Amino acid sequence: MEDHMNKKRIVIALGGNALGDTLPEQMAAVKITSKAIADLIEEGHEVVVSHGNGPQVGMINNAMAALSRENPNQPNTPLSVCVAMSQAYIGYDLQNALREELRNRGHYDIPVVTMVTQVRVNPDDPAFENPSKPIGHFMTKEQADISAEKYGYIMKEDAGRGYRRVVASPRPIEIVESDAIRTLVESGNIVIAGGGGGIPVTLQGNHLKGASAVIDKDFASCLMAQELDADYLIILTAVEKVAINFGKPDVKWLSEITVDEAKKYMDEGHFAPGSMLPKVQAAVQFASSKPGRTALITLLEKAKDGIEGKTGTIIRQ
Ligand SMILES: Nc1ncnc2c1ncn2[C@@H]1O[C@H](COP(=O)(O)OP(=O)(O)O)[C@@H](O)[C@H]1O
Numbered sequence: 001m002e003d004h005m006n007k008k009r010i011v012i013a014l015g016g017n018a019l020g021d022t023l024p025e026q027m028a029a030v031k032i033t034s035k036a037i038a039d040l041i042e043e044g045h046e047v048v049v050s051h052g053n054g055p056q057v058g059m060i061n062n063a064m065a066a067l068s069r070e071n072p073n074q075p076n077t078p079l080s081v082c083v084a085m086s087q088a089y090i091g092y093d094l095q096n097a098l099r100e101e102l103r104n105r106g107h108y109d110i111p112v113v114t115m116v117t118q119v120r121v122n123p124d125d126p127a128f129e130n131p132s133k134p135i136g137h138f139m140t141k142e143q144a145d146i147s148a149e150k151y152g153y154i155m156k157e158d159a160g161r162g163y164r165r166v167v168a169s170p171r172p173i174e175i176v177e178s179d180a181i182r183t184l185v186e187s188g189n190i191v192i193a194g195g196g197g198g199i200p201v202t203l204q205g206n207h208l209k210g211a212s213a214v215i216d217k218d219f220a221s222c223l224m225a226q227e228l229d230a231d232y233l234i235i236l237t238a239v240e241k242v243a244i245n246f247g248k249p250d251v252k253w254l255s256e257i258t259v260d261e262a263k264k265y266m267d268e269g270h271f272a273p274g275s276m277l278p279k280v281q282a283a284v285q286f287a288s289s290k291p292g293r294t295a296l297i298t299l300l301e302k303a304k305d306g307i308e309g310k311t312g313t314i315i316r317q
């Protein structure tokens, strides 16, 4: 273990490739993911891990809906509860894999814990009227039409890859458990928190009421990084760097950009909505929130190289 001279507090947001789409894929993927996270832990950094849940929350929601169709005594499970289930299921696999990876490297004294995390949203957020977050598996047009007809789901085409159900995705405004997460981090725990963007809740006096939504994990991770006063927000995805002119012959991969440059590229439409755009938006929000805060977007396997400045796209003020 390195000494703690350069210890940073890091929030890592894991993309879809870190977890896969199915139960067996997730089992295999978390082993690779744990290696990348353990590399950062071994450098002595304080690490909080968040992750997506799109495929998983859709799968859970479908299973619960089928159960309630078969059994009239079983009312349908709210989407907020499905997000909670996805946090626990993904947290279980990730926590277990990371514990094993740390032990394989001789670190028996680093506890890993998953925090059930609620995230407050505004009940008047216009996103509730405009579902945009794809969940579940991809379908053909014919399958999507059947789902829309049979279950009243709203289906949208997802970046040329097929059709998916979409649900509301309001902006996160408070990480309810951030004090507890901070306490765990400061006492040496590796914390998995804010999974699936957090369980969306609205405040009703002292009661937190579940909302029918799935929050974007990049925005929730950004807010969590701010609330934890993190030094780094690392967004790990399936590309090593962010590009302008992505997918075109004159593609240019970006190594380091300022917040102003990132905003200019956003305005010019270089980042696809629903994929790279929320990542760059989250990175910009984090890097602008306080001097010294740095955002990094890179490949899962390159997390350590990225924080050492060897690769990835760095966004800072
Ligand atoms: N300008 C861009 N630069 C790099 N990647 C981009 C860009 N625009 C769109 N992408 C795509 O966005 C993907 C990341 O978004 P997505 O797959 O939704 O993320 P997640 O890892 O969170 O599941 C990349 O793998 C890439 O295919």
Ligand SMILES: NC(=O)OP(=O)(O)O
Residues within 6 Å of the ligand: 015, 016, 051, 052, 053, 054, 055, 134, 196, 197, 214, 215, 216, 217, 218
């Ligand atoms: N909640 C969320 O943003 O999940 P995905 O990253 O899987 O879309």
